[in-house]
Amino acid sequence: MKKRALIIGAAGFVGSYLAKELLTNHGMEVYVTKRSRKQLDIPGAKIYDLNILNKEEIVKLLYEIRPGYIFHLAAQSSVSVAWRNPGLTVDINVKGSVNLLDAVRELYYKPTVLLIGSGEEYGHIREDEVPINEENHLRPGNIYAATKACQNMIASIYSQAYDMNLIMVRAFNHIGPGQSSIFVVSDFCKQVAEIEKGIKSPTIYVGNLAAKRDFTDVRDVVRAYALLVQKGKAGETYNVGSGHAHEIREVLDLIISLSKTEIKVETDANKIRPVDVPIIEADITKLHDATGWSPGIPIAQTVQETLDYWRERV
Numbered sequence: 001m002k003k004r005a006l007i008i009g010a011a012g013f014v015g016s017y018l019a020k021e022l023l024t025n026h027g028m029e030v031y032v033t034k035r036s037r038k039q040l041d042i043p044g045a046k047i048y049d050l051n052i053l054n055k056e057e058i059v060k061l062l063y064e065i066r067p068g069y070i071f072h073l074a075a076q077s078s079v080s081v082a083w084r085n086p087g088l089t090v091d092i093n094v095k096g097s098v099n100l101l102d103a104v105r106e107l108y109y110k111p112t113v114l115l116i117g118s119g120e121e122y123g124h125i126r127e128d129e130v131p132i133n134e135e136n137h138l139r140p141g142n143i144y145a146a147t148k149a150c151q152n153m154i155a156s157i158y159s160q161a162y163d164m165n166l167i168m169v170r171a172f173n174h175i176g177p178g179q180s181s182i183f184v185v186s187d188f189c190k191q192v193a194e195i196e197k198g199i200k201s202p203t204i205y206v207g208n209l210a211a212k213r214d215f216t217d218v219r220d221v222v223r224a225y226a227l228l229v230q231k232g233k234a235g236e237t238y239n240v241g242s243g244h245a246h247e248i249r250e251v252l253d254l255i256i257s258l259s260k261t262e263i264k265v266e267t268d269a270n271k272i273r274p275v276d277v278p279i280i281e282a283d284i285t286k287l288h289d290a291t292g293w294s295p296g297i298p299i300a301q302t303v304q305e306t307l308d309y310w311r312e313r314v
Contacts, residue, residue, distance in 0.1 A: 004029045005229075006067035008052065008100065009074025010045075011038040013179045014116075018071060018222040019045045026226055031065050033074070052096035058103035062111075069229045070113040072100055075148075078182050079120065082144035093147035094154070101158050101166070112165040112229045117152045119172035119214060119241060119280050120145035130245075131283040134170070134237045141277050152237060159235035167232040169225065172241030172282045176218035176302055177309035184248060185215065186306060188255045193310035196261050203264045204256070207271030209249035212279040214241040217297035227291035241282030242295045254303055 005022050007015055010032035019042045022028040033050035034040045040047055051057055052074050062070075075093050076082065082089040097115065104113055122132050123139035140146040152168050159166040179186040184207070194200040224240045232238060256263050287293055 002027060002029045003069060004031065004065060004067045005069040005071065006062075006065055007032045007045075007071045007073060008050065009072070010034060010042065010047075011040045012073060012075075012077070013176075014073055014174070014218060014222060015040075016042050016178070017176070017218050018073070018225060021219075021222040021226050025223075026230075028069070031067065033061070052099055053091060055099040055103055058100055059106060062103055062107060066109075067111055070100075070104065070111050071225060071229070072097065072113060072115045075116065077118075077144070078180075079142050079144045080182065082142060082147070086143045089143055089147050093144070094150050097151045098154060101155065101164070104164065105158070105162055110163075110165050112167065112234070114167050114169060114225055114229050114232075115151060115155050116225075117148040117168055117170045117237070118145060119170050119239065119282060120277070121149040121152065121170055122280065124277055125279060125281075130279055131243060131281045132239075133283040134239055134286055156235060156237075165234045167228055167234060168237040169228065170237060170239050170282075171221060172214040172216060172239070172280060174216050174218045174221040175299075175306060177305050179218070179306065181310075184213075185251060185255075185303065186310075188252055189303070189307040190310045190314065192255055192259045192261075192263065192307060193314045195263055196259060196311065197314055199314060202262055203266050204252070205266055205268035205271065206248075206252065207268065209252060210247065211277070212245040212247050212281065214243070214245050214281045215251070215299055215302070216240070216242040216295055217299075217302040220295045220297050223296075224287060224291065224293045227293050228287070231291045233290065236286075238287045238290065239282040239284050240287060241284055242299075243282055243284045245279055245281035246299065251299070251303065254300065255307060258304060258307055
């Protein structure tokens with residue numbers, strides 16, 4: 001009998017990639033949820049509307065589907081939006097997660113739940129802490145990071161107190177075709193595509209280019225998620241990243257080099273965060289040891305495919 005997987009919050013960037021991974025490479029039955037206003041089409045998956053702020057809706061859905069694996073992707077995942085709307089970010093990222101955990105706790109069996117957190121939870125990483133491992137002290141530097149650190153701590157408590165099969169992830173920056181342009185790499189690629197089409201003037205507007213981030217292709221990320229629910233240890237947290245930080249300026253230079261148009265770069269004050277972490281780089285030893293996973297898609301390929309995605313759409 002096929003294992004049943006439920007992806008909560010599948011209408012975001014990662015959801016369709018994860019569904020495809022589970023269907024194609026793991027032979028699972030896949031069920032996905034979205035908010036009622038969202039449009040979603042994932043071939044091979046059964047789609048449900050779900051409001052994670054309503055616990056009874058979650059309970060009803062879990063009893064109907066009876067999934068063996070639950071992937072909790074539903075989140076307000078933009079750092080900039082979190083600064084503008086902290087209340088919404090707390091509701092979705094903390095209250096929504098608690099609703100799910102309480103709903104799972106009421107079940108008559110124990111599914112494995114993967115809760116997606118963020119490398120942003122580590123916050124202000126000191127030089128001697130790079131690359132950063134899962135035992136490092138958390139110093140969240142923004143509202144989004146604080147909510148994800150809270151989700152992780154609550155899940156750790158539930159796992160111990162109620163003997164639940166909860167696995168936590170701290171996912172570092174993932175990128176690829178289809179990502180919203182509110183995220184930096186997709187934003188740069190969209191701007192280049194617009195410049196090439198003559199839609200906008202030949203200037204890219206940027207924030208802090210000196211920050212270093214650990215970028216991983218979304219297809220590698222979902223491969224790690226699929227392996228973790230099958231091979232990860234309950235109650236543990238795993239970093240998911242490439243293990244190598246790239247300066248934002250380096251990524252921008254790569255994107256510009258793929259365009260045949262002359263492009264200027266200017267700083268936009270609106271893109272500068274109130275607090276920005278200088279470097280985030282993952283130690284992925286624990287993930288590799290548990291699952292054998294390592295990243296397979298180079299950043300140059302991801303950037304090229306993301307740029308081509310926007311070229312087809314602007």
